[in-house]
Amino acid sequence: MFDVFRAMYKIILPIRYLVKRRITYFAVISVCLCVFIVLVVMTVMAGLVDEFKQKNHQFAGDCVVGTKSLVGFAYYQEFVELLEKTDFVEAVSAAIKSHALISRMDSDRKTRVEIMGIDPAKHGRATGFGQSLHYHKDDVARAFEPGYEPNLPSCVLGIDLELQRDAGSTYTYQTNPSRIGYSISCLPLTAKGALAQAGTDMVDTKTFYYSDNSRTGLPRVDGSLVYLPFEQAQQLCMAGSVKRANAIYVKFKPYVRLEEGCAKVASLWESFRQKKSGEEQAYLLETVTVQSWKGYRRESIAPMEQEQTVMSVMFGFVAITTVFIVMVVFYMIISHKSKDIGILKSVGVSNFDVIELFSGFAFLVGLAGSGLGLLGGWVFLVEINQIEKWLFERFGFQLWDRTIYAIGDIPNRVELKVVVAILLSAIVACLVGALVPSWQAARQRPAAILQVNQL
Amino acid sequence: MSKDAFLLTAEGLHKSYRMGSTQVKVLKGVDLAVKKSEFVAIVGASGSGKSTLLHILGALDRPNKGVVTFEKRDLSRFSSGELNRFRNKTVGFVFQFYHLLDELSVLENVYLPAMTGRSVIGWFACRKWAKNRARELLAQLGLAERAGHKPYQLSGGERQRVAIGRALMNEPTLLLADEPTGNLDSAAGNGILEILGRLNGAGQTVVMVTHDERIAQRAERIITLVDGKIEHRHTK
Numbered sequence: 001m002f003d004v005f006r007a008m009y010k011i012i013l014p015i016r017y018l019v020k021r022r023i024t025y026f027a028v029i030s031v032c033l034c035v036f037i038v039l040v041v042m043t044v045m046a047g048l049v050d051e052f053k054q055k056n057h058q059f060a061g062d063c064v065v066g067t068k069s070l071v072g073f074a075y076y077q078e079f080v081e082l083l084e085k086t087d088f089v090e091a092v093s094a095a096i097k098s099h100a101l102i103s104r105m106d107s108d109r110k111t112r113v114e115i116m117g118i119d120p121a122k123h124g125r126a127t128g129f130g131q132s133l134h135y136h137k138d139d140v141a142r143a144f145e146p147g148y149e150p151n152l153p154s155c156v157l158g159i160d161l162e163l164q165r166d167a168g169s170t171y172t173y174q175t176n177p178s179r180i181g182y183s184i185s186c187l188p189l190t191a192k193g194a195l196a197q198a199g200t201d202m203v204d205t206k207t208f209y210y211s212d213n214s215r216t217g218l219p220r221v222d223g224s225l226v227y228l229p230f231e232q233a234q235q236l237c238m239a240g241s242v243k244r245a246n247a248i249y250v251k252f253k254p255y256v257r258l259e260e261g262c263a264k265v266a267s268l269w270e271s272f273r274q275k276k277s278g279e280e281q282a283y284l285l286e287t288v289t290v291q292s293w294k295g296y297r298r299e300s301i302a303p304m305e306q307e308q309t310v311m312s313v314m315f316g317f318v319a320i321t322t323v324f325i326v327m328v329v330f331y332m333i334i335s336h337k338s339k340d341i342g343i344l345k346s347v348g349v350s351n352f353d354v355i356e357l358f359s360g361f362a363f364l365v366g367l368a369g370s371g372l373g374l375l376g377g378w379v380f381l382v383e384i385n386q387i388e389k390w391l392f393e394r395f396g397f398q399l400w401d402r403t404i405y406a407i408g409d410i411p412n413r414v415e416l417k418v419v420v421a422i423l424l425s426a427i428v429a430c431l432v433g434a435l436v437p438s439w440q441a442a443r444q445r446p447a448a449i450l451q452v453n454q455l
Numbered sequence: 456m457s458k459d460a461f462l463l464t465a466e467g468l469h470k471s472y473r474m475g476s477t478q479v480k481v482l483k484g485v486d487l488a489v490k491k492s493e494f495v496a497i498v499g500a501s502g503s504g505k506s507t508l509l510h511i512l513g514a515l516d517r518p519n520k521g522v523v524t525f526e527k528r529d530l531s532r533f534s535s536g537e538l539n540r541f542r543n544k545t546v547g548f549v550f551q552f553y554h555l556l557d558e559l560s561v562l563e564n565v566y567l568p569a570m571t572g573r574s575v576i577g578w579f580a581c582r583k584w585a586k587n588r589a590r591e592l593l594a595q596l597g598l599a600e601r602a603g604h605k606p607y608q609l610s611g612g613e614r615q616r617v618a619i620g621r622a623l624m625n626e627p628t629l630l631l632a633d634e635p636t637g638n639l640d641s642a643a644g645n646g647i648l649e650i651l652g653r654l655n656g657a658g659q660t661v662v663m664v665t666h667d668e669r670i671a672q673r674a675e676r677i678i679t680l681v682d683g684k685i686e687h688r689h690t691k
Contacts, residue, residue, distance in 0.1 A: 008578040009570045016558035343554045346515060347568040347621070348543025350535060447516035450550055451506050 007353070009344075014361035017333070024365060027329040027430075031369025032376065034322045035426050038315050039377030042418055044384070045311050047411020049304050053294075055217040056301055058128030060293040061093070063262045065269055066247030067287040070098050071193045072238060074281040076245040079272050083250060086268070088261055090251045091125035093118060094230070097246040098186055098237040102161075102226060105181035105207065113161065115184065115226050117233020120144060120156075126249040129227075132214040134159075134173055144229045146211040147176045154211035155182060156227035162213055167392070169402035171215070180210040184226065186236040191281050196239035206236060218300065219405075242281055258292050266290040319429055326365065326433030334358065334441045341441050342449030351442035358441060362434030366427035373426070374419055381412040462660055463489040463512060463629060468521035470507050470683075481507045482518065483683040489629075489662055494655040496674030497664045504683040505664040506633050512662060513546045513631045514538050525629070543572040547622030551634035553614040555606040555621075562602040565589035565620040572625065585624075592620040596650065612643025619650060623659075630654065632663040636670055648673050 018024050067073050076094050083092045096117030101110040124130035124140035133156065136143040144154045163171040185205040188196040196204075208228060216222055228236070238244045252261040273285045294301065334341075341354055349357075380387075388410060391397045400407050470482040481504040489495050499505040510516040511523060514530055523530045525545065533541060542548075547568075555564045569585040570578055578585075593599050596616040606614055615635060622630055632651060636644030652673055655661045663674060671677045679687035 007571055007573060008575050009567065011575070012563075012570075013556070013558060020558050339554060340556055343556060344571065346513075346542060346548045346550075346554070347571050348539040348541075349571050350539045353571075445516065447507070447510040450515070450554060451510065 009349075010353070010357045010360050013340075013357060014364050017337075017361050018364045018368065021333060021336075023329060023333055023336070027326055027333075027365045028369040028372070030325040030329070031322060031366060031426050031430060032373040034318055035370045035373025035422055036377045036380070038318060038422055039374055039414070039418070040380055040384075041311065042315070042422070043377075043381055043412060043414055044410055045308055046415070046418065047413060048407070049308050051217075051411055052304050053301060056297040057293050058131065059216050059218060059221060060296050061091075061127040061249040062252045062256075062258060063250040063265050063290065063292055064247055064296040065250065065265060065288060065290050066097075066296070067284075067289070069193070069284075069287050070237070070246070071189050071191060071284060072096070072244035072246040073284040073288050074191070074242045074244050075272075075276055075279065075285070076248060077243070079269070080248060082268060082272060083248070083265070086264070088253055088256045088264055090253045091122065092251075093122040093126035093249045094245040095123065095247045095249060096228075096230060096233040096237055098233070100184050100186040100226070100236070102185075103183050105183060110185075111161075113158075113184075113224050113226050115186065115228055115233055115237070117228045117230045117237070119230045120227075123249065126251045128216070129214065132216045133212045134215065135177055135212045143227070144211055146179070146209050148179045149209070152209045153206065153229070153232060155184070155208035156212045156214050157182075157210060158222040158225040159213040159215040160219070160223040161226065162210065165402060167398065167402050169408050171213075173213075177210050177212060181207045182210065182226075183207050184228070184236070188235075188237055188239040191240045191242065191244065191284065204236065206232065208232075217408075220300065244281075244284070258294075262290060262292045319425060322426070323429045323433040326362070326430050327436060330358070330362065330434045330437040333361075334437045338441065338444060338449050341444055342446040345446035346450065354442035355435075355438045358434055358438035359431055362430040362438075363427060365434075366430030367423075369430070370423045370426035374423065378414055381414055384412050385409045460490060461488040462491040462493075462526060463487075463662075464522075464524045465508075465512060466522050468508065468511060468518045468523070470504070470511065470516070470518050481683055482511075482521075485521070485680070485683070485685055487512075487678065487685065489660060491628075492655070492658045492660055493676060494652070494661045494674045495663070495676045495678060496671035497662065497678045497680055498666065498668060498671045499664075499680035500666060503680045505666075505680050508680065509631050509633050509662065509664045513548055513629075514541050515548070540572070543568055544625050545628050547625070547627035547630045549615070549618050549622050549630065549632040549635045551637040553606070553611075553618045553638075555614060555617055557606055559606075560602065561593065561598065561604050561606065561609070561617050562586065562589050564606065564617055565592055565624055567621060568624045589620065589624060592623055593617075596620050610643070611639050612646055615639060615643070615647050616650065619647070623654070628660060630659055630661045632661065634665055635663065636665070636667075644670070 065079065080092050080094055083089045098115055100113055100115045102113045103110045120129065120143035121141035130137060130140035133140060133143055135147065143156055146152060146154045159171060165171055183205060188204055190196055214227060234243060250265060269290050276282050276285060344354065388399055399410060465485055465487040468482050468485040471478050471480045485508055497505045497508060507516065511518050556567065559567065566585045566589040569581065573581065590599065590602060593602055596619060598613060598616055601609060601613060606617065609617065635647050635651065639647065648670060651661055651663065665671050675690065677689045678685055
């Protein structure tokens with residue numbers, strides 16, 4: 001029966017080999033370096049991806065009922081009311097989404113932006129909108145009331161539209177928002193998707209005053225999104241007698257699982273859609289989908305996840321390299337130890353015992369290497385932000401240029417499951433690397449080893 | 456004499472090795488019998504096949520043809536587990552180049568066979584006995600003060616005495632010595648031969664391989680091996 005602890009010498013000898021043979025140190029150092037690199041990069045990458053997902057979740061709530069069409073869909077109020085009556089929904093917020101041109105009143109330069117019309121109180125409950133604000137963080141319902149003149153029509157700008165991020169990833173805010181007007185122009189669409197005719201009562205350009213900034217940490221959002229009051233955005237973008245919206249953001253009660261909640265919303269939507277099938281603008285409901293925040297933000301998240309997958313594949317190659325290094329080192333160790341194998345066999349040790357002996361040795365190499373690598377990696381991660389700060393102050397080097405990337409501190413939270421996975425992988429890599437040399441060593445004829453130049 | 460009276464017998468042993476493209480015949484039909492408590496020396500020139508014969512007698516190697524019996528049991532019928540136990544408990548080997556484990560101390564080298572033959576629990580149960588037995592053996596071999604040393608800290612003669620201690624650890628029925636003095640100066644070699652003689656005097660069966668006729672004179676029976684065949688048997 002396979003049992004590493006079947007005999008005491010299988011514990012004593014591997015420990016002595018580990019401590020006394022200098023060549024073993026190379027195997028330990030190889031494993032240590034690989035584990036160090038894998039732990040550091042996996043932690044940072046996983047941290048960045050998790051942080052990015054978290055920001056996307058904050059931005060989109062739990063579930064989004066929406067359409068990509070700029071025309072939007074009708075009867076949204078009824079569906080919002082329906083959702084609000086359910087026992088699994090915490091908050092709901094309808095939104096208008098469209099594209100627009102924006103220019104400061106004191107400038108002729110026009111910039112393309114996305115606009116989102118929301119009810120700030122509702123949107124703050126359904127998403128992390130409130131937390132993204134600077135001046136109205138604690139009073140999100142009044143996000144569109146600038147401190148200098150609350151009754152002015154106002155907007156909340158994505159932070160990168162208004163402020164510059166410095167190298168420390170921080171923005172310099174004024175104590176109160178300045179009175180700056182922005183002219184926002186939009187092309188209002190009819191329910192049929194046509195441009196509303198000029199000269200009608202539709203408003204397509206309006207001035208909004210800067211009320212606050214929104215900092216979601218999502219570069220595309222912060223660099224191009226302007227929040228407007230819901231009704232005013234609706235007037236800007238949607239022509240027609242039946243009111244329309246582009247999306248409904250839903251937040252579930254805390255105990256509701258994401259998939260379960262989304263399935264319930266999808267089921268409700270399907271019933272609602274069928275009920276409305278005879279209505280005048282029912283055709284607009286056909287383009288509406290129900291998605292979890294992950295699905296809704298898939299286009300943003302997927303590249304990050306893909307990068308993480310690529311990194312994992314690369315680390316797969318690192319692991320294979322480790323196996324080969326360990327294999328080479330073990331071939332060298334075992335070729336040095338062939339005499340020991342002969343001696344052990346002469347005192348009754350079996351082939352299988354020899355494999356177990358060297359597997360025990362490989363286990364110790366893996367354990368020592370990964371232990372040192374994990375310890376080193378952990379210490380490095382604890383200090384990674386200090387190290388980066390020091391490098392920046394001394395040499396102007398930053399891992400990610402904060403004026404370009406919307407990253408705060410480098411994520412350095414070490415996950416226990418990652419540690420365990422790396423430790424086990426390193427040990428398995430060592431065992432795999434040692435298997436072939438051990439097997440070959442076990443097959444050696446003791447007489448051939450011990451019979452030195454004699455026949 | 457009846458075949459049953461022998462501790463160890465070998466009949467028609469053939470052994471050949473492949474060296475490159477040629478087949479080298481090392482043993483060409485060797486017959487041999489060793490009685491209990493006998494001291495047998497196998498003499499032969501280098502390449503005559505004496506070490507190969509010794510390895511086959513100690514189950515470190517298998518013959519291509521022929522039968523080896525120990526206490527009337529055919530070794531070729533032993534399972535691999537039985538062969539391992541045979542090498543661990545019944546036979547003790549002494550090699551020309553000592554073959555000690557450098558990572559272990561002298562004491563640990565001596566009690567190694569006691570450790571390899573037992574489970575961890577079994578080892579803890581008999582550890583005290585094994586250490587005492589190993590210390591006793593080292594004292595008998597004049598190495599009591601060297602128990603904590605490493606093999607590389609000892610002289611050639613001392614190392615060979617440690618190897619004898621290891622071979623005797625499990626009180627084997629048969630002691631096989633392959634050129635035990637071949638790597639030693641004459642004083643150290645004489646010391647080793649005295650120990651082997653003393654052990655034989657105490658009833659230990661010894662089969663020794665040597666190329667030196669004078670050393671072989673210490674044995675009570677000398678078998679001369681020439682080109683893989685026994686050419687001469689001489690009993691004192």
